[in-house]
Amino acid sequence: MSNVIQLNARRPGFGPLRGLAALIDGFASHRRFGDDVFWLKENAELLNILECTGQAPGQEALExxxxxxxxxxxRLRFFPQYYRFLLSICLDLEDLGMPGGTGAELADWVAGQRLPEAELSDLQRAEARRLLARRGVAMSSRDAGLTARLxxxxxxxxxxxxxxKKAAYELSHIVFYLSEYGRRAPDLPAEALVSLExxxxxxxxxxxxxxxxxxCVAMRYAGATPSPIWENWLAGAMGAFSLRSGAQADMQDDYHEYLVCAWAGLAARRGAPAQAVAPGPVSFHRTAGWSGPLREISECIYRMGAARSGDWHRMRPQIAAQLSETGHDILTEAEASSPRFDAFFAGFARSSLLRVAG
Known part of the structure; x- marks a missing residue:
């Protein structure tokens, strides 16, 4: 876990996704419509993953x-509040093969309007900075302390x-932005790798x-190797997806989980998903698996009150006795997946917070 590896500058060669043209058209034309912010979100996510995994759909597939x-x-002038979605889609389309130079024009306009200065969140400012930098545009010097705060x-x-979950997703996205999606070493503090773990x-x-x-993708972009226990389980989750097409497609689906599991598999050089995407409407559904024991573990240690401890070896028998066989197996796998499990549990148990100042 967390062994340092060498980053590639561009990270090509992830392998092609099957039915790539149909996948692009399905998201562009058959799920939602262009004036829907969820259309923007879904297509920005898809195109971003295609671009950063080195996919080469060709101009015809982007039609x-x-x-x-x-x-x-x-559209950007009328919807400046969506500038990050719009600029991201534009840049990814161009970098995937769409002819044109609109991305540089939009980046200059966004910077000229100082739109990133309207962001309250450092995460969103980091995303804006990364987007502008893709076309050589610098953000305001007023954000000179942004990287230090991140x-x-x-x-x-x-x-x-x-x-x-909000903090955890923000953690992964910060690593994406600082690493330029795996194009450069992000020079993270050592503690950040512990946070990812x-x-x-x-x-x-x-x-x-x-x-x-x-x-797992963020760890690889940070130059670390995720636990094979985690990546093997993700490969199994990827295999549990079914794709529905045509009249059977249901857009209340698990598309994002499908995309990021495929991304993790590509980043780990495990290859593309086996299923080829069919033309037309398509939706992505994962067969429900076992829910993890996280809630049961949390409830167990909460009920202990002042008797709980951050000492994992002392607490383990009491917690394990409260779990189902499957829950116990998942806990055992989690324990085996990280040499830092004991230290993680000490924080998870909140033992240092038992005495709340009055």
Whole structure:
């Protein structure tokens, strides 16, 4: 776990996704419509993963986005509140093979309007900075301390020993932005790698494939190797997906989990998903598996009150006795997946917080 590896500058050669043209057209034309913010979200996520995994769909496969691409300057002027979605889609389309130079125009306009200065969140400012930099545009010098603040957040490992999905997703995205999606070494503090490991342990204990996939990709972009226990489980989760097409497609689906599990498999050089995407409407559904024992473990130690301890070896028999056989197996696998499990549990048990100041 967490052995340092060499980053590639561009990280090509992930292998092609099967039915790539149909996948792009399905998201562009058959799930939602261009004036729907969820259309923007879904297509930005898909195109981003395709671009950062070195997919090469070709100009013809990007044709469903041509009208949207052509309209982007006017759309951005009317919807500046969506500038990150719009700029991301534009840049990814161009970098995937769409002819044109609209991305540089949009980046200049966003910077000129100082739109990133309207962001309250450092995470969103980091995303904006990374997007502008893709076309050589610098963000305002007023954000000179942004990287230091991001490092402060991701280095507070105790934050990520507690269940907090928002913080965990922010952690993974910060690593994405600082590493330029695997193109450069992000020079993270050592504590940030511990944070990623803790967040991964929580995701595994919850059996949350969506979050764990993002954590594993972030670890690889940070120059670390995720636990094979985690990546093997994600490969199994990927294999549990079924694709529905045509009239059977249901857009209340698990598309994001499918995309990030595929991304994690590609990042780990395990190959593309086996299923080829059919033309037309398509949806992605994962067969429900066992839920993880995270909630049961948390409830167990909460009921202990002042008797709980951060000493994992002392607490383990009491916790294990409360779990089902499957829950116990998942806990055992989580324990085996990280040499830092004891330290993680000390934070998870909140033993240092038992006495709350009055």
């Amino acid at each position: 469903p986005h041509l009208a949207f691409y052509t309209d982007l300057p006017e 490092h402060d957040f991701i280095s507070r490992s105790q934050t990520f020993a507690l269940p907090n 803790y967040a991964g342990l929580l995701a595994y204990l919850e059996q949350n494939a969506d979050l764990l996939a993002e954590i």
